[in-house]
Amino acid sequence: MCIGGREQMTAPKVTDPFAECVAVLRRVEGEFHFALPLRLLGAVLLVLGSCWAFTRFVVANSFLLVIFAGAACLVLSVLADPRGLVRFLPEEQRDFLFNGRIFDILHDDTPVVNAIRKWGPVQLLLAQDGKQAEPIQHLVQNMEPEVLRLVLCRSFFSFLPGPLRLLMLPSEQLSSETLEAKGDAKETTVTKVTENVEEVPSVEWIQNFLQVRNQKKQEKIKYPELMPLVASTLGLQLAPFMAYGRSFFRWVQFVALTSGIGSLLSAGLFFHDTGRYALQRAASGLLQRSVVPDARWSKVAAAVSLFSAGGAIVVSIVCERCKRRWAESDREGR
Incomplete structure (x- = not known):
């Protein structure tokens, strides 16, 4: 075809096999009208196959019938109990359900206050460099002994289960004499206190501990300060x-x-x-x-x-x- 003295090329038509199949089926349906019988036959076969599969499943797993029967009996007994389901709840949850309000959830911030007051002295202790004993003594006096032992005395290895610790360590390292012979005096002191986590560390030990940790922290810093x-x-x-x-x-x-x-x-x-x-x-x-x-x-x-x-x-x-x-x-x- 020529338009304005130029020849225009038309692209060949691309046929889709799926579209051709659909078109052929629709032409055959227009002549023989077989769609409705096929639909009914498919529904019947689907229902029969599902019932057959369920029957075979129940016959192969007949114990499920006993489980379902027992669960149904338990549910019926709970529903028929005149005392209600509330008797199965603890006292605190009963009080929350019957006496609690949305106002209580918004107003009661005691978990946050307790967490701040519990771990706030620990954060203040982290800010100390260990050069002065008076602030450390003041913080230790206002801290709980359990929190102090948890933060300073216990190593990550002590949180592992006892059998796992025995499996990880060789036999010669389980005695304190071998631990005292290794390392310097500062690490030996830390090891002694770590072994006996029931004791509260003294102010001198905490001061020495903070000095050692701050020195190690300064050694790990490789870059100069940004403020200048x-x-x-x-x-x-x-x-x-x-x-x-x-x-x-x-x-x-x-x-x-x-x-x-x-x-x-x-x-x-x-x-x-x-x-x-x-x-x-x-x-x-x-x-x-x-x-x-x-x-x-x-x-x-x-x-x-x-x-x-x-x-x-x-x-x-x-x-x-x-x-x-x-x-x-x-x-x-x-």
Whole structure:
């Protein structure tokens, strides 16, 4: 076929075998109408096959009939019991079902509070480096002995079952004399305490234990701290803002010194009669009437000027200190 002087190629039609089979079956159904008898025959055969399979299964597993009969008897006896199913529940669950409310679930946070108060001293003990005995003694006195022995004394090996521990260890390592001959004094002390988990460790032992563990922890750390790197990076990023800040403090210091000098001069004028009459003329211009000069108002104005001068001096001193600190931080960053 040619369109606009060009020849258009048509793709060959692809046939589906499944679609052809369906089409043939539908043509045969249109002539002979065999779909309904086939449907009925399939349903009958399916029911007969299922019954046959169930019969063979029951005959091969006849003990299931006795099990089902026993379960049915138990269910009927429970349903017929006038005391109800609640008698099989423990007392705590009965109280929860009959007396509990949704409010109790939301309000009762005692498990969380008990967990925090139980393991909080352990977290505080982990933060100690073992150099001071007073904080350790204070924490140990406020901790439960069971928790202290569980956290510090018992090794992971002690949680294994007894027969498994006997199978894992050779015979010569089961005696304490061999354990004392191996390792240094610190590990031997830990072994002794671990063997007798009923004893509460002393403050000296805990202090020694924390020092050894912190030393091992520091030896495992291979990389330097991030805070100097973070501080230097922030210093490079904030360098333009630091420059603007220094210029801002410089201008604030200049304005504060200027206002301080002006306040001192105005205080001197107010103590003199010149300032008093200037204040009188300014008040007369604002109120549009004559004002009698009063020495008390001039003294008040002089005191306010002195306080303003003092405040300006304080602001200038603070600005100077801020500039010095920024300069020192810049030198340390470099």
